[in-house]
Amino acid sequence: MSSVRYFGLCLVVVMTLVLTGTSCRPSLAPPAGQELPTASTEIDMDKLRDRIDAVLDYTLANRRLNTKDHAAWQILHGALAYQAVFPVENDGKYVSAVQHVLDGGKMEGWTMERGSPLPFVGADGEKRYGLRALLEQGTKTGQGHNDQWLAILSQCNLSPETTIQFDGNEYTVADFVGQVQLDLSRNFDHEYSWTLIALTAYLPTTTSWVDSAGKQWSIPGLVQAEVDHGFGSGACGGTHRLIGLSMALNRHTAQNGEMTPEWVAADDRIQEAIRKAREYQNPNGALSSNYFLRPGSSPDLAEDIGTTGHTLEFLSLSLTEEELNKPWVARAAQHMCKVFEQTEGAPLECGALYHAAHGLVLYRERVFGPREYKFELTADPGASTSIAPAERS
Structure with missing residues (x-):
């Protein structure tokens, strides 16, 4: 087979996979030779708010599930x-x-x-x-x-x-x-x-109890167990572990809870992750494709949604109001909006997609204030969808 015919056959196969949505998480890399853009250092925050609203509204209205x-x-x-x-x-x-x-x-x-x-x-x-x-x-x-x-x-x-x-x-x-x-x-x-x-x-974050096997448990004990797993371990680069610790610590603080050693250890782990997320941020605003382990970037937009999206979700939960309003976080949110825009209509994996959307929802709420989301439940069920079917065993 000639190289031209072989290339043509490969192109047909790739386009078929993308258009039919048979791949749950397709590669969405830009054409060869196209460099990842660099985010602007100056961000119009009003425009960023409107952009976030637009991508969240599109995702809610157009990515239909049944x-x-x-x-x-x-x-x-x-x-x-x-x-x-x-x-x-x-x-x-x-x-x-x-x-x-x-x-x-x-x-x-x-x-x-x-x-x-x-x-x-x-x-x-x-x-x-x-x-x-x-x-x-x-x-x-x-x-x-x-x-x-x-x-x-x-x-x-x-x-x-x-x-x-x-x-x-x-x-x-x-x-x-x-x-x-x-x-x-x-x-x-x-x-x-x-x-x-x-x-x-x-x-209450001080709760303790005995389970059905007779073992003693407490919420501070669960916090310490999560810290003891080590940095960067767990699902999605350790972001889920950090999100769990952040939400627990936020609620403990809201209850005026005492900062016992478990909670201090959790806060130390969270602050370490924040430092690494900022240190490893890419010039275009994307957060590291290697999460908190080392710098990294990926031309695959589907992977970018997963890595930047999960990390932005963590940051939106864990940063103080002052920190969350800093330009480096706005650049990450701006980049996430751009990736959402570039992947409109592409079949994306739900875990990455909706954790990224959740990150934008949380960022939007804390930086610009809460917003109501609406979906017309009488909408035509035959309207477009861009979520691949479930992967069944």
Whole structure:
């Protein structure tokens, strides 16, 4: 085969993969020889705010998911960014994805079971049972990390009394929380990033308890365990571990909690990560493709969304108001907007996409103030979508 015909065949194959969305995370590199642009040192903050709003509105309105082709792992990542506003198409109409699962709606990967008797009774004096989310690691359809589903729901402003329908029975968010506390000994990976996010949303940060195996636990103990895992370890370059520590520390500080050694160690780890994120930032505003380990950049825009997006999410949670308003962070947000614009219509992997969107939501809220996001639930279900179907085993 001649080199010309071979090149032509390869081009057809690559274009087919991108246009049909068969690749969950395609390479979105610029043409050979095209250099990554350098971000401007002067940033018009009003224009940045409007740009953030535009990319977030586009992502909410145009990246449509449904319960037939997509699974909980994808859908609930969208809810992380947009909370109860995030829609999913079910039986030909759009509904709130969060409300759908709370009402007992079916969704592949939302795999639950009745849990253990809880050590408290309900308002009616009846014994309560926990609600357990089953772990389905590596599927990219179900809960991939211990307590991931509760961690996401906890960031959707749900009260402990919020009801969850499952298998003909009514549970509450408090029942879900109670089961997580009882199940700590079942966390064989000793990965507590999502556990910290979930528990500190509903419990005082000094809480201690005994699980179903008789082992003593406390929130400060979970904090120390996460610090002890070491710097840069864990999912997505260690950003999830840092996000869990940051959210826990923010809530501890809001409760005027004492800075005992565990919390001091957490703050030290967070500050170290902030220093490295700034030190390793690229000239174009992108944050390191190697996260906090060393400098690095990638011409693959899909990878850039994952690395810069996760790191911006962490920074938007952990920086003080003064630090968050510094130009280097604005340059990262500006770069993230540009990558979102360049990948409009491309099939992106949901974890990276919606963590990046969440980072922009958090940055926008803290720097410019909160904003309401809206989706017209009567929108045409046949409208365009650019989310690849779930990767099923």
